[in-house]
Amino acid sequence: MPETIDPVYITAYTATSALGRGVGDHLAALREERSGLRNNDFTHVPLTCAIGRVDGLEQRALPDAFAAYECRNNRLAWLGIEADGFLDQARAAIRRYGADRVALLVATSTSSIGSTEEGYTRLDGEHFPGDLLRPAVHTPHSLGLFLEHLLGTRGPCLTTATACSSSAKIFAQAERMIRLGIIDAAILAGVDSLCGSVLFGFNALELVAAEACRPFDIRRRGISIGEAAGFALIERQGAAGKPRLIGWGESSDAHHMSTPHPQGLGAQLALEGALARAGLGAEAVDYINLHGTATPKNDEVEAGVVARVFSARTRASSSKGWTGHTLGAAGILESTVCLLAMEHGLIPGTLNCAEPDPVCGPQIALRNESADVRIALTNSFGFGGSNCTLAFARGVPA
Amino acid sequence: MNVLGVCIEGIGLWAPGWPDWPSARAGLRGEAQANAAVVTPSPHLLAAAERRRAPLPVLLACDVAAQACAASTHAADTLASVFASTHGDLVITDYMCSTLATAPRELSPIRFHNSVHNAPAGYWTIAAHCHAASTSISGWYASFAVALLEAAVQALADNRPILLAAYDTPSAGPIVDVSPAACAFGVAMLISPAGDRRATLGLGLHEGRADEGLMMGLPAAFNELAAANPMAAQSLPLLAALAAARPASLKIAAGAHSALAIEVRA
Numbered sequence: 001m002p003e004t005i006d007p008v009y010i011t012a013y014t015a016t017s018a019l020g021r022g023v024g025d026h027l028a029a030l031r032e033e034r035s036g037l038r039n040n041d042f043t044h045v046p047l048t049c050a051i052g053r054v055d056g057l058e059q060r061a062l063p064d065a066f067a068a069y070e071c072r073n074n075r076l077a078w079l080g081i082e083a084d085g086f087l088d089q090a091r092a093a094i095r096r097y098g099a100d101r102v103a104l105l106v107a108t109s110t111s112s113i114g115s116t117e118e119g120y121t122r123l124d125g126e127h128f129p130g131d132l133l134r135p136a137v138h139t140p141h142s143l144g145l146f147l148e149h150l151l152g153t154r155g156p157c158l159t160t161a162t163a164c165s166s167s168a169k170i171f172a173q174a175e176r177m178i179r180l181g182i183i184d185a186a187i188l189a190g191v192d193s194l195c196g197s198v199l200f201g202f203n204a205l206e207l208v209a210a211e212a213c214r215p216f217d218i219r220r221r222g223i224s225i226g227e228a229a230g231f232a233l234i235e236r237q238g239a240a241g242k243p244r245l246i247g248w249g250e251s252s253d254a255h256h257m258s259t260p261h262p263q264g265l266g267a268q269l270a271l272e273g274a275l276a277r278a279g280l281g282a283e284a285v286d287y288i289n290l291h292g293t294a295t296p297k298n299d300e301v302e303a304g305v306v307a308r309v310f311s312a313r314t315r316a317s318s319s320k321g322w323t324g325h326t327l328g329a330a331g332i333l334e335s336t337v338c339l340l341a342m343e344h345g346l347i348p349g350t351l352n353c354a355e356p357d358p359v360c361g362p363q364i365a366l367r368n369e370s371a372d373v374r375i376a377l378t379n380s381f382g383f384g385g386s387n388c389t390l391a392f393a394r395g396v397p398a
Numbered sequence: 399m400n401v402l403g404v405c406i407e408g409i410g411l412w413a414p415g416w417p418d419w420p421s422a423r424a425g426l427r428g429e430a431q432a433n434a435a436v437v438t439p440s441p442h443l444l445a446a447a448e449r450r451r452a453p454l455p456v457l458l459a460c461d462v463a464a465q466a467c468a469a470s471t472h473a474a475d476t477l478a479s480v481f482a483s484t485h486g487d488l489v490i491t492d493y494m495c496s497t498l499a500t501a502p503r504e505l506s507p508i509r510f511h512n513s514v515h516n517a518p519a520g521y522w523t524i525a526a527h528c529h530a531a532s533t534s535i536s537g538w539y540a541s542f543a544v545a546l547l548e549a550a551v552q553a554l555a556d557n558r559p560i561l562l563a564a565y566d567t568p569s570a571g572p573i574v575d576v577s578p579a580a581c582a583f584g585v586a587m588l589i590s591p592a593g594d595r596r597a598t599l600g601l602g603l604h605e606g607r608a609d610e611g612l613m614m615g616l617p618a619a620f621n622e623l624a625a626a627n628p629m630a631a632q633s634l635p636l637l638a639a640l641a642a643a644r645p646a647s648l649k650i651a652a653g654a655h656s657a658l659a660i661e662v663r664a
Binding site for chain 1: 400402478483484485486491494495496498499502503505506507510511512513514515516517519520521523524526527528529530531532533534535536537538540541544545547548551552554555556571572573575576577603604605652653654655656
């Protein structure tokens with residue numbers, strides 16, 4: 001088992017998703033049990049499903065200075081990073097520590113591939129049209145290139161792309177770099193946007209529900225895909241009132257490219273790693289934001305692990321019914337849900353789950369609950385059997 | 399940045415004409431020629447059926463990763479790993495985008511799940527029966543530098559050996575104009591914390607530019623590889639220094655305004 005780690009502080013965070021822009025919109029929607037999902041109005045070829053779409057991206061171009069990075073995903077990043085004053089706080093940290101002491105750790109599953117898809121619909125002979133002959137929007141690192149230009153960081157800058165665990169893993173990456181002393185702070189960004197690849201790709205795998213997703217429901221039929229941008233500023237030190245990342249665990253299923261290990265071995269290893277680094281037992285956990293995608297297999301396996309490891313005191317839920325599955329942004333978006341749960345004493349329920357699968361233990365919260373949440377976990381599992389669990393602790397009130 | 403000291407305990411390499419690190423090392427020293435019979439990586443780790451149907455990046459990454467493990471004392475099923483590619487699988491990207499433009503409902507489910515950037519890492523962990531952590535990253539044309547740095551960070555932070563595999567495969571269709579790559583090239587390194595040992599590499603990230611003329615003096619065959627494959631261009635300067643087995647200092651691109659300084663203490 002890994003040794004315990006020193007906590008690192010989350011001194012600023014924000015999220016933009018189908019629930020709105022900034023933590024206030026997210027908290028309000030969670031409290032009101034109001035989903036952001038709508039019928040698919042994104043694809044040109046009809047596809048019956050629900051999506052979690054962010055409004056206004058079509059009308060909000062990047063400033064001229066960033067025209068080379070113009071694409072839906074970077075527009076979403078631009079919309080998201082300005083919410084809650086995050087951009088100003090990130091810039092203040094860069095000034096405080098020096099640009100070379102701040103890492104820019106970004107995460108996405110499909111990056112700017114929407115632009116590559118568009119190029120194929122507007123081919124000029126065998127070539128992209130002139131406005132899409134921009135190499136910076138046909139790379140997995142497009143988000144990193146844009147944000148590095150925007151922020152001016154000079155520390156490590158890289159994209160983690162491990163499908164749906166991507167933006168959970170960057171928290172672990174930041175903690176390692178801070179612990180080794182190569183940086184003092186890290187700006188984390190997880191951004192994924194709607195595109196044909198994921199909508200028709202998950203549809204081809206028969207993993208997309210025709211209706212809004214129903215995590216852990218006995219009648220669940222698959223995911224609803226959403227888009228989101230989440231940001232966090234991680235520092236070695238912070239005020240006592242700030243929440244902390246206290247543990248993380250990463251593992252590989254080594255089982256199948258797109259189906260979880262049947263006994264949840266990888267999920268269990270990630271959970272054990274997070275608890276060991278936090279120096280906590282399972283009984284200390286107040287809330288778990290589950291991966292809870294609403295695919296038949298994910299929820300069955302994940303509910304089994306939760307039922308085996310935790311007592312009924314630990315509350316657990318999936319927030320995918322609010323936002324949809326935001327893929328590479330899910331880890332950081334759902335970390336935000338954990339931070340809101342701790343700050344406001346709110347256990348979000350599992351929206352759209354009417355009748356829980358019998359495999360679920362008593363931990364699964366169906367409706368919102370009020371509770372004192374000091375320790376929260378979030379699970380993120382991705383294709384390729386890539387798993388990550390994060391552990392957070394609430395700030396100490398002044 | 400403080401210098402990170404790591405040892406390289408094993409190297410794997412595959413490129414057209416160069417099936418492994420010993421042959422490429424001899425080639426980089428000017429002591430061997432490319433073998434024209436070497437045209438496709440064939441990792442024995444994968445079952446025969448998997449070898450037939452797996453995408454090229456999977457074959458390439460698994461081949462070099464297995465070589466690096468075999469050259470070390472570490473078992474593949476215990477190793478955490480860092481996989482990196484400049485562009486990902488562009489043949490699948492070309493397939494996905496052209497199918498989406500014409501008949502999106504006919505998209506192949508297998509090719510979709512193989513389209514994720516971490517597909518080679520997924521197949522590797524399955525083939526190696528490895529439950530350890532694995533990550534997959536890109537830093538565009540700085541991918542090799544940031545992957546080497548990430549592998550060193552993981553090795554030192556958790557005091558354990560890390561498998562690094564970095565690769566690119568040929569581009570396809572209209573993407574060739576914006577993300578060129580004409581041949582396959584992969585390299586793997588088994589990286590471990592130096593501890594009390596003499597470090598093979600000292601790594602530090604700095605603001606500034608990469609050295610100019612990094613490929614100067616390399617045999618023509620390797621200059622051609624670097625021109626045809628971004629990961630070859632990014633990694634061959636270090637590989638040439640390791641092949642020469644002499645102390646060297648080099649700076650390779652690690653971001654828009656930063657470079658990874660590498661002290662080779664071979």
